[in-house]
Amino acid sequence: MAKDKKRTAKPSKRSAPARRLAAQQMYRCEATVAAGLEDIAQDELRRRLGPDARLQALARDQVEPGVVRFDYTSDLRLLLQLQTVIAVFLVRQFAVPRPRALLGDEHFRALLQQIATACDLLPGATYQTLYLGAAGSDTAVMARLKQELSSHTGLAVAPDEGDLLIRVRRTADGTGWETLVRLSPRPLATRPWRVCNMEGALNATVARAMALLTQPKPNDCFLNLACGSGTLLIERLACGPARRAIGCDTGIEALACAQTNLIASGYGGLGELHAWDARALPLPAQSVDALCADLPFGNLVGSHAENLELYPALLAEAARVACPDALFVLITHEVRLMEALLNQSAEWVTVEVRRVTLGGLHPRIFVLRRH
Numbered sequence: 001m002a003k004d005k006k007r008t009a010k011p012s013k014r015s016a017p018a019r020r021l022a023a024q025q026m027y028r029c030e031a032t033v034a035a036g037l038e039d040i041a042q043d044e045l046r047r048r049l050g051p052d053a054r055l056q057a058l059a060r061d062q063v064e065p066g067v068v069r070f071d072y073t074s075d076l077r078l079l080l081q082l083q084t085v086i087a088v089f090l091v092r093q094f095a096v097p098r099p100r101a102l103l104g105d106e107h108f109r110a111l112l113q114q115i116a117t118a119c120d121l122l123p124g125a126t127y128q129t130l131y132l133g134a135a136g137s138d139t140a141v142m143a144r145l146k147q148e149l150s151s152h153t154g155l156a157v158a159p160d161e162g163d164l165l166i167r168v169r170r171t172a173d174g175t176g177w178e179t180l181v182r183l184s185p186r187p188l189a190t191r192p193w194r195v196c197n198m199e200g201a202l203n204a205t206v207a208r209a210m211a212l213l214t215q216p217k218p219n220d221c222f223l224n225l226a227c228g229s230g231t232l233l234i235e236r237l238a239c240g241p242a243r244r245a246i247g248c249d250t251g252i253e254a255l256a257c258a259q260t261n262l263i264a265s266g267y268g269g270l271g272e273l274h275a276w277d278a279r280a281l282p283l284p285a286q287s288v289d290a291l292c293a294d295l296p297f298g299n300l301v302g303s304h305a306e307n308l309e310l311y312p313a314l315l316a317e318a319a320r321v322a323c324p325d326a327l328f329v330l331i332t333h334e335v336r337l338m339e340a341l342l343n344q345s346a347e348w349v350t351v352e353v354r355r356v357t358l359g360g361l362h363p364r365i366f367v368l369r370r371h
């Protein structure tokens with residue numbers, strides 16, 4: 001299908017590289033991210049896409065947390081490889097007062113072209129259904145838009161979640177409307193390796209950000225305490241090699257789930273899984289370089305009463321096995337308990353605390369360094 005042409009090159013007296021850039025397709029993009037991790041997503045965009053991505057600065061108090069905007073001038077397929085973003089959208093703005101105008105011939109053709117640009121990135125049969133995400137998506141105009149899009153694309157309208165997600169919303173300055181088309185049929189956070197899902201499993205993009213916060217190095221002995229279905233362990237291995245990568249959990253079902261996922265990830269031969277209690281690890285003192293944990297925090301796994309006993313014991317045992325300067329990156333919703341324990345800790349220094357938004361909750365990621 002035809003490419004989405006947003007800006008065209010004008011003949012000018014610009015230098016050759018500037019002319020090349022001007023002649024390139026410029027895509028306006030928006031990535032959704034777990035709120036609180038925007039800077040980590042921006043780092044990944046810079047690392048993977050280099051100068052082809054022009055990032056918009058993050059405001060200090062982002063009006064819209066969890067959003068990273070950028071202009072992009074290269075192969076859109078590269079955006080499907082991003083690991084710390086939940087989804088990437090192609091954005092198109094229309095200087096129209098009402099969404100009804102999107103049904104007009106010129107704008108509707110532009111919207112179809114935007115959709116074609118997204119659909120053409122993946123094999124033909126990938127998209128079967130479409131759905132519209134918009135405030136007032138059940139209004140007559142939105143219903144008509146859905147039907148028109150369906151009949152022109154051949155995609156069936158999905159009542160709820162579908163393959164092709166199209167969002168329609170007012171532009172931030174309120175002067176027009178914009179359409180956002182997701183570049184993948186599922187969020188990028190849905191990893192192909194997750195063949196065994198466990199209640200309470202960590203969002204993989206958050207796990208990737210946490211693994212990156214351990215500053216991974218090839219010679220690391222990495223330990224994922226209370227590993228559950230293996231999300232942090234697998235995302236750490238996906239960051240690069242480690243001397244050892246260990247996951248441990250007391251739940252036999254969780255370990256079986258982690259094993260299945262580890263094999264599906266292709267890192268089966270690189271990760272170890274053990275039925276160890278995180279409060280009493282059969283590891284020598286000062287033998288671990290980096291640690292991660294998604295601790296039980298009371299809603300789905302464990303209880304507050306159990307955490308009162310588990311957290312101090314786990315922090316003490318982690319401190320015993322950690323090498324000097326080792327980083328321990330953990331996530332929990334038990335913020336007061338964790339802060340109280342860390343205030344008293346002679347072993348762990350708090351480097352950073354991040355408030356993230358996940359499924360309507362606001363857990364914190366604590367980055368700790370061993371004294």
Ligand SMILES: C[S@@+](CC[C@H](N)C(=O)[O-])C[C@H]1O[C@@H](n2cnc3c(N)ncnc32)[C@H](O)[C@@H]1O
Nearest residue numbers: 201202226228229231249250251277278294296
């Ligand atoms: C929030 S879940 C971890 C989920 C995991 N991050 C995932 O993505 O699947 C917490 C895990 O802590 C484990 N756990 C609880 N107490 C433990 C202990 N004393 N030692 C090791 N694991 C423990 C539970 O079995 C559970 O799998």
